[in-house]
Amino acid sequence: MKLLSVIFLVTIICAVCVTTPSSTKPVEEPNREPVKIPHVLPKQSAILVDGETHPEKISDHLAYSLFFRLVAGRKTEAEKNRVKSYIRQALGHQDCTKPDKNNNSLNNQEADVNAIIAAAEEFNQRIAPLDIQVSDINKPYHETEHMVPMSNSDKGRLKQLQQQRELMVADLAASLQHRLSADGYKNLRKHIKERTKRKVKIFDAPHK
Numbered sequence: 001m002k003l004l005s006v007i008f009l010v011t012i013i014c015a016v017c018v019t020t021p022s023s024t025k026p027v028e029e030p031n032r033e034p035v036k037i038p039h040v041l042p043k044q045s046a047i048l049v050d051g052e053t054h055p056e057k058i059s060d061h062l063a064y065s066l067f068f069r070l071v072a073g074r075k076t077e078a079e080k081n082r083v084k085s086y087i088r089q090a091l092g093h094q095d096c097t098k099p100d101k102n103n104n105s106l107n108n109q110e111a112d113v114n115a116i117i118a119a120a121e122e123f124n125q126r127i128a129p130l131d132i133q134v135s136d137i138n139k140p141y142h143e144t145e146h147m148v149p150m151s152n153s154d155k156g157r158l159k160q161l162q163q164q165r166e167l168m169v170a171d172l173a174a175s176l177q178h179r180l181s182a183d184g185y186k187n188l189r190k191h192i193k194e195r196t197k198r199k200v201k202i203f204d205a206p207h208k
Contacts, residue, residue, distance in 0.1 A: 046203065046204045047201055047203055048203065048204055049200075049202040050201050051197045051199060051202075052198050052199075055193065055197035055198050058197040058200045058202075060169075060170070060192070061169045063192050063196045063200065064173045064192065065123075065169050066196060066200065067120075067192060068119065068120040068123035068124070068127075068169075068172070069124075070083075070086075071083055071086075071087065071116060071117060072120035072121050072123060073121075073124055083117070084117075087113045087116050087117070090187065090188060090191040090195070091109070091183075091184050091187045091188060091191070092187045093109045093112075093113075109184075111181070115176070115180055115184075116179075116180070118179075119172055122172060123168075126168050126172075127168065130161050130165055130168075133157075137157055137158055138158075176188065
């Protein structure tokens with residue numbers, strides 16, 4: 001399995017997410033300063049896909065995964081309020097004190113925000129055991145001093161886990177159509193397509 005490194009840059013709340021098929025790190029807390037690209041991605045790493053110029057090449061699975069990881073797991077009230085503000089902007093509810101142009105009430109707008117947070121938390125719960133299995137498979141190979149070819153059985157297992165991830169994310173993304181208002185769902189789809197995907201860069205993973 002070809003290893004890739006994915007950089008997700010979110011300028012609104014200053015977060016960076018780095019993921020690979022073999023490991024996944026959650027985004028930094030949104031109240032922190034912007035994070036520089038990690039040293040594990042040297043300058044010679046080739047950009048395979050730049051979402052800024054080719055957003056259509058970023059899969060829905062990857063974009064929704066990054067979005068859910070960004071939203072989920074907020075603990076403090078400050079973090080929760082910041083992520084709610086981010087979601088309101090994503091849904092086009094920048095002025096949350098007034099009804100929107102379609103006369104939706106503030107309560108309906110907040111219902112959309114809470115539904116997205118609930119979906120993200122469900123994603124977190126369902127992805128965690130898959131992430132652990134992926135990490136356990138990759139760990140022996142990462143701990144060696146020299147590059148060791150991955151066994152066919154481990155490659156097959158990683159492929160199965162990746163398929164499980166994609167099916168799970170597709171299921172959650174599809175469920176949003178029923179969890180959100182019509183306008184909320186339309187605006188979220190637009191945000192994923194026009195904002196999230198454009199913040200993703202996929203690099204060829206550096207070799208040891």
